[in-house]
Amino acid sequence: MTKINISKKQKKETLITLLIIILAVGGIFASLGILRVSLKTENPLVIVISDSMEPTIYRGDLLIIQGMDPAEIENETIILYNSLGLWPPPHRQVEEPIVHRVISKYMNETDGKWYFITLGDNNDDTDPPGSVGIEIPVPEDRVIGIVRTIIPKIGLVKMWLEKTPFISTIILVGLSISLLISIIWDFTHPEKNDENEEEFEENADNKPEKKSAVDLGI
Secondary structure, X not given: OOOOOOOHHHHHHXXXXXXXXXXXXXXXXXXXXXXXHHHOOOOOEEEOOOXXXXXXXXXXXEEEEEOOOHHHOOOOOEEEEOOOOOOOOOOOOOOOOEEEEEEEEEEEOOOOEEXXXXXXXXXXXXXXXXXXXXXXXXXXXXXXXXXXXXXXXXXXXXXXXXXXXXXXXXXXXXXXXXXXXXXXXXXXXXXXXXXXXXXXXXXXXXXXXXXXXXOOOO
């Protein structure tokens, strides 16, 4: 069996590569955690997938959501809320949270909760959408937060990848395999890296020394 000699530099480079990957993945989760705490909501980032709020918000826009005391939410504020199970049949159930504008609000003295009447800017009827003459208010415990910032079109790539899971899987697997092959190559071919280093150092040593103005007698 051929013994593979791994230089200290190769070990260091491999460890640095793995550390960068771990930090990148950990950084994403850490950033999301920081956003959740600072914005006081479990859904600080949302990508819009419908056209119900055009021309204010378009499909593919990324929204930054901030939690807010229901009593402080004013009319004309755009909110994100969970409608799943809120609308009885035959109304269509929407699994994803809805982003619509508050057009009125009131306090229910019976349960002590705030309720919001909402409407999509691109819709003709208040929620539930398409229900003429029917209004179902959104209770405060369904409100996830308010829209603080709109970043246009940045979510279109994610939407495209979700619609093409096969291509997304191929890209992810391809990148993972490429990285794995690179690491294995470094471990199994230490002599190649050593030869390249020696060649580089040899060329550097043989390179003609540049003469300064003093050496040239100027």
